[in-house]
Structure formats: C-alpha cells, structure tokens
Amino acid sequence: MDEVDLLVIGGGINGAGIARDASGRGLRVLLCEQHDLAAHTSSASSKLIHGGLRYLEQGEFGLVRKALGEREVVRRQAPFLVRPLRFVLPWEPHLRPRWMLRAGLWLYDHLGRRSAAFPASHALDLRHDPLGTWLSPKLRQAFSYADAQVDDARLVLLNALDAAQRGTRVQVHCRCVDLHAEQGRWQARLEMADGRQQHVSARAVVNAAGPWAGGLLERMQARSGGPALRLVQGSHIVLRRRWPDDSACLLQQPDGRVVFLLPFAHDHLLIGTTDTDYRGDPARCSVLPTEVAYLCEAASRYLREPVVPDEVVWEFAGVRPLLADPDPRAAKLSRDYRLQLQVAPAPALHVLGGKLTTYRVLAEEAMDLLRPALPQMGQAWTAAGDPLPGSDWGDAAQAGSHLLALAPWLPAGIAQRWAGAYGSRSAELLQGVQGLHDLGEEFGGGLHAREVDFLRKHEWAFDTDDVLWRRSKLGLRLDAAQVARLQAWMGGQSPFPRKGL
Structure with a gap:
C-alpha cells in the first residue's frame, strides 16, 4: 500500500499544474493519467495564452482580467515556449x-x-x-x-516534469479503476498498461479528469444531480x-x-x-x-x-x-472554472471547466481550498516561484543562440526546433555528443534516435503518437514509411486505446 498526501487524477494542464503546486508546498503527491500526458483536451486547444477578447462580449470581465494577469506570469515562467x-x-x-x-x-x-x-x-x-x-x-x-x-502539450509536460523534480510520482498509462473512502481517507486501486495493479491510500484527492470529471464527481459523491459539465x-x-x-x-x-x-x-x-x-x-x-x-x-x-x-x-x-448552462449555444458557454470542495466521506477537490491560460492560478486556488485537509502544506509559491524546466536560456531566440554556441554543427532547423521545445534542456540532449553522427539514426524531419530516447527516458513518451504529435509536431514531416520505421525502433505501441490525432 502506497501512502500519499494527495492523489491527482488526470494528466492534463490542470492536473499537472496542481501536482506541481502541491509538490512545491512539500506534499507527497501521486499523479495518475489513464493515457498520455495532455492526451486529450490539453493537446487539442488553439494553443494560445490569452485573455480571451471575445469573452468580453459575454460579460466575462473577471475571467478576462484573471487570464490577462496570468498571460505575463506564464510567459515569464516558460519564455522559450510562450511566444x-x-x-x-x-x-x-x-x-x-x-x-x-x-x-x-x-x-x-x-x-x-x-x-x-x-x-x-x-x-x-x-x-x-x-x-x-x-x-x-x-x-x-x-x-x-x-x-x-504556446505549445499546449509541452506546457503540460513541463509542469509534470517540474512536479516530478520536486518529488511527485507521475504515472502515465495508469487508470484509477476503483476509488472509495475508508475512515476519512481515499483508497484507490490503479491499473497499469501491463495489467499490474497498485493500491494507494491518499489523505485527499483532486479530480482533474477534464471531460471525465463530471462522471467522477458523481461517483465520488455517490449521488446524481444535474450535470456539472x-x-x-x-x-x-x-x-x-x-x-x-x-x-x-x-x-x-x-x-x-x-x-x-x-x-x-x-x-x-x-x-x-x-x-x-x-x-x-x-x-x-x-x-x-x-x-x-x-x-x-x-x-x-x-x-x-x-x-x-x-x-x-x-x-x-x-x-x-x-x-x-441552459444556453443552447455552445459558443456562449463560460470558459471560467469552478472548484468544488468535498469534505465527506473524505476530502476531495473537483476541477470543473477552465482554460489553458489560467491553469496556474487555478492550481493555486485549488491547493488553498485543500489546506484544512492538508494543514502541513507550505504557502502558495508559483506566482513568483521558479520558472519551468528549460527556461534558463531565456526566450526561443536566445535559447537558439546558446544552443548553436554549444553545437555549431547542429542544422539550423533542428536548433530552432530544440530551442523552442526544450530551451536550456537542449544541453542534456547534447551531453557526450560531438557531432551530428552521434545523434544516431534519423527517422525524418530532423528526428534522431538520441532525441527519441531522451523523450522516452525523461518525458514519459511511450509510442509514436506521443513523440510525433504531443512531444513534437513532427507528424507533419514524416511519411508513413518513416513512421513505421520509428514505431519498429520504439518497439510497438500502447495496448490502451488512444485518441487518433
């Protein structure tokens, strides 16, 4: 039995952001995601960090003000990724x-x-x-x-990576198949892609399951009212x-x-x-x-x-x-969020709604609501805290200059892509590399074996979809034969059903 302070269900932007915030406050955190990080909603956005100009017409002044305030915070925390x-x-x-x-x-x-x-x-x-x-x-x-x-999927990835560096256990292809309360704690049974099971006891749970959050809310509260989402x-x-x-x-x-x-x-x-x-x-x-x-x-x-x-x-x-909302027009629905606190039968926080831009402040508010259940946690820190991994070299242009200074032999296209995706973490990709030949087999589009290996070891990439459509957008560059060669090199795909992108 694994014991944690907080179990976060859902590896989208809100789940990853909450895991990062919680681990930075000193909590023991486990984040489980049934598919890949950002596999669904968080990799299918318009890829913007914005206030939402059109929301003013709907009277969403509070949401726009909050989002515009976060626009600069998120840019400052990931300058190479947010343009x-x-x-x-x-x-x-x-x-x-x-x-x-x-x-x-x-x-x-x-x-x-x-x-x-x-x-x-x-x-x-x-x-x-x-x-x-x-x-x-x-x-x-x-x-x-x-x-x-912004690259939405990579923003999720960087939050999960930062959370992991602070102690969070990030488990992808890991489904929560049972969740019930016993004596004021949540008992969860998690199932891995290979069928292995893990039992977790958590003092509190965050339901950040995105489109699945409404259904999970009903099951955890053992009642059904009107639809939350x-x-x-x-x-x-x-x-x-x-x-x-x-x-x-x-x-x-x-x-x-x-x-x-x-x-x-x-x-x-x-x-x-x-x-x-x-x-x-x-x-x-x-x-x-x-x-x-x-x-x-x-x-x-x-x-x-x-x-x-x-x-x-x-x-x-x-x-x-x-x-x-009863409004029949889907375009008129609010893009704001609601954080619903559950006290009995055990502490839980349900994340309903939200948008990419406001994920950090949402996470901060969520953790503050959970303080009575987790009184040992530290204070809010992310607004002025450490930037996300890879930010040491500044924006993408500055990162590109640093990268080419380290590896002047690197083709310009690869350098530009690495600078905008990895920032200063590009230096990790170059450890022990003396020239282009050390990057290994090329699969197409400037994707080499060393980068794929890096994504598998350090970014939870499991199959070709993860590599080509979420960790990068190189699926736009590779043809079917090249994808098949990459798939063979990676050794097959996940047995879980995946969203076709």
Missing part, C-alpha cells in the same frame, strides 16, 4: 461596428498589464501592413492587439501554407463566432475552432466533415487565396469540459 504574437482583427462594416471593437480593445488593454511583450492595441491600415498581402484586397481597416502562442467539441485544421510568423488573425463570422488564423510549426497555418455539443467517449472524438467545411469557408472569407478541404494536411479535435 508573444501580434493579433490582427480585420473590420467589416456589416458585422460588429467599429466603435464596439475599439471599445472592447480599450477595455482589453486596461484589464491587462501592458509591457514590451504585450503592447496596447491600435488601428491598422491593411493597405500598408505586410499582412495585407495575405488577406483579401477588399479588407482595408483592422485593429492590432497582443496575446501569446457540458461537453463541447472544438476542432481545428492545419494547412501546409506559409504564413507570417509574427502575426495571427481573429476573424469575425456572420454567425457571431470568431475563428483564429495562427502561424504553426514554422511553415503551416492553423485554423480554428468550432463549438459543437458532444456526446460519447471524449477519447474518441474526431473532426466532422461539416466542421472542416465551416473552417475553410470562415478562413476563405478573409484570405486572398481561398482554403479548400483538400488542402488540409492535419485535423484534430478535443472535447472541452465547460460549466453546464
């Missing part, structure tokens, strides 16, 4: 009026914290802006504001199309929704997202043809070169666990 980005909002007179956009941006500026990374919004003349050459010539006026882009599918498509690396677009749609155009993987364009009510297993959601058509049409309204479905090289969908 400030200019967002351009083209104006069309038949949609939202100009005064409304200007007022919303003024409020966005004043709810947030201005800095060199996140300057104030301003008006643009697209006829004299470089992005204008990519957009429809009928578009002339626009507004510009600042937010940031409403599951909404969000889908994205990716094109192999050049796009300016320093700019993104927020596109208004006739149905009142907005769609993002985002630079992605250096020479791709990411388009998303949709909002569709979802029923079924959250692990098995997939992009619908109607969603692909919607996103292509949404982008084509604004682009000089229209988008057609045949141009899509990758598509991915995730299920967002949003707070239940």
Whole structure:
C-alpha cells in the first residue's frame, strides 16, 4: 500500500499544474493519467495564452482580467515556449461596428498589464501592413492587439516534469479503476498498461479528469444531480501554407463566432475552432466533415487565396469540459472554472471547466481550498516561484543562440526546433555528443534516435503518437514509411486505446 498526501487524477494542464503546486508546498503527491500526458483536451486547444477578447462580449470581465494577469506570469515562467504574437482583427462594416471593437480593445488593454511583450492595441491600415498581402484586397481597416502562442502539450509536460523534480510520482498509462473512502481517507486501486495493479491510500484527492470529471464527481459523491459539465467539441485544421510568423488573425463570422488564423510549426497555418455539443467517449472524438467545411469557408472569407478541404494536411479535435448552462449555444458557454470542495466521506477537490491560460492560478486556488485537509502544506509559491524546466536560456531566440554556441554543427532547423521545445534542456540532449553522427539514426524531419530516447527516458513518451504529435509536431514531416520505421525502433505501441490525432 502506497501512502500519499494527495492523489491527482488526470494528466492534463490542470492536473499537472496542481501536482506541481502541491509538490512545491512539500506534499507527497501521486499523479495518475489513464493515457498520455495532455492526451486529450490539453493537446487539442488553439494553443494560445490569452485573455480571451471575445469573452468580453459575454460579460466575462473577471475571467478576462484573471487570464490577462496570468498571460505575463506564464510567459515569464516558460519564455522559450510562450511566444508573444501580434493579433490582427480585420473590420467589416456589416458585422460588429467599429466603435464596439475599439471599445472592447480599450477595455482589453486596461484589464491587462501592458509591457514590451504585450503592447496596447491600435488601428491598422491593411493597405500598408505586410499582412495585407495575405488577406483579401477588399479588407482595408483592422485593429492590432497582443496575446501569446504556446505549445499546449509541452506546457503540460513541463509542469509534470517540474512536479516530478520536486518529488511527485507521475504515472502515465495508469487508470484509477476503483476509488472509495475508508475512515476519512481515499483508497484507490490503479491499473497499469501491463495489467499490474497498485493500491494507494491518499489523505485527499483532486479530480482533474477534464471531460471525465463530471462522471467522477458523481461517483465520488455517490449521488446524481444535474450535470456539472457540458461537453463541447472544438476542432481545428492545419494547412501546409506559409504564413507570417509574427502575426495571427481573429476573424469575425456572420454567425457571431470568431475563428483564429495562427502561424504553426514554422511553415503551416492553423485554423480554428468550432463549438459543437458532444456526446460519447471524449477519447474518441474526431473532426466532422461539416466542421472542416465551416473552417475553410470562415478562413476563405478573409484570405486572398481561398482554403479548400483538400488542402488540409492535419485535423484534430478535443472535447472541452465547460460549466453546464441552459444556453443552447455552445459558443456562449463560460470558459471560467469552478472548484468544488468535498469534505465527506473524505476530502476531495473537483476541477470543473477552465482554460489553458489560467491553469496556474487555478492550481493555486485549488491547493488553498485543500489546506484544512492538508494543514502541513507550505504557502502558495508559483506566482513568483521558479520558472519551468528549460527556461534558463531565456526566450526561443536566445535559447537558439546558446544552443548553436554549444553545437555549431547542429542544422539550423533542428536548433530552432530544440530551442523552442526544450530551451536550456537542449544541453542534456547534447551531453557526450560531438557531432551530428552521434545523434544516431534519423527517422525524418530532423528526428534522431538520441532525441527519441531522451523523450522516452525523461518525458514519459511511450509510442509514436506521443513523440510525433504531443512531444513534437513532427507528424507533419514524416511519411508513413518513416513512421513505421520509428514505431519498429520504439518497439510497438500502447495496448490502451488512444485518441487518433
């Protein structure tokens, strides 16, 4: 029987963030995830650290203020991973009026914290802006504001890695198959991918199971009320199309929704997202043809070169666990979160809803709520605490310079990718390496055996999906034969069903 202070169920951004916060407060923590870290919702976002400009229209001022405050904190804690980005909002007179956009941006500026990374919004003349050459010539006026882009799955990974370095046991492919209370403690039975079982006794449990959190809440409280969550599918498509690396677009749609155009993987364009009510297993959601058509049409309204479905090289969908609301319009549901504390029959904290940007403050609030059950824990520390692993070299450009100083023989493409993914942890990849030949077999796209081995040993990578779609986006670069060779080298895949990305 393993005894811990806190059992965290769920290896998405909230679970990893809470495990990191708790271990930094001196608690004994075990994090279990039934599939891979960030296997579902947390790797299927729009990959933004942002306040959520569109949420102002829904009156979510508190959420926007909180998210804008976290935007700078998260950037500071992972500067090589979080990249400030200019967002351009083209104006069309038949949609939202100009005064409304200007007022919303003024409020966005004043709810947030201005800095060199996140300057104030301003008006643009697209006829004299470089992005204008990519957009429809009928578009002339626009507004510009600042937010940031992040690799969502790697942000989860870095939080889990930091938690592990502070003492958390991180167990992936580990399902919680039984959970019940005895004498004020939770007794859990965990099942590994190979069938082995582990019994854990925990003083408290955090339910951070994302789309599964509502069902787990009902089982842990042994009662059923109204649904705590409403599951909404969000889908994205990716094109192999050049796009300016320093700019993104927020596109208004006739149905009142907005769609993002985002630079992605250096020479791709990411388009998303949709909002569709979802029923079924959250692990098995997939992009619908109607969603692909919607996103292509949404982008084509604004682009000089229209988008057609045949141009899509990758598509991915995730299920967002949003707070239940009677409003029939999925796009209008709150992106805020609720932390529900359970005292009996044993202490537990249920995480309902939330968004990528606010994960750190959510974790801090969650641990503060659990203090009565875990009075020995330390004080909150993450707001001004240590940065995430890999941050010692600064932002991605600075990290790239450091990396090339260590290994001038490294191809520029690999150096750029490593700098933006690993930051100063790239030095660990280079230990004992004298030249390109020491990186071992290349599988394609600049992926070598040494990097795969590093991901397996230090980042919980289990199979090719983990390596190609969550630890990296090199699935966009490898063909089927190269993937098969990598799979053979890694020795097979997980026996658990996995979400196809």
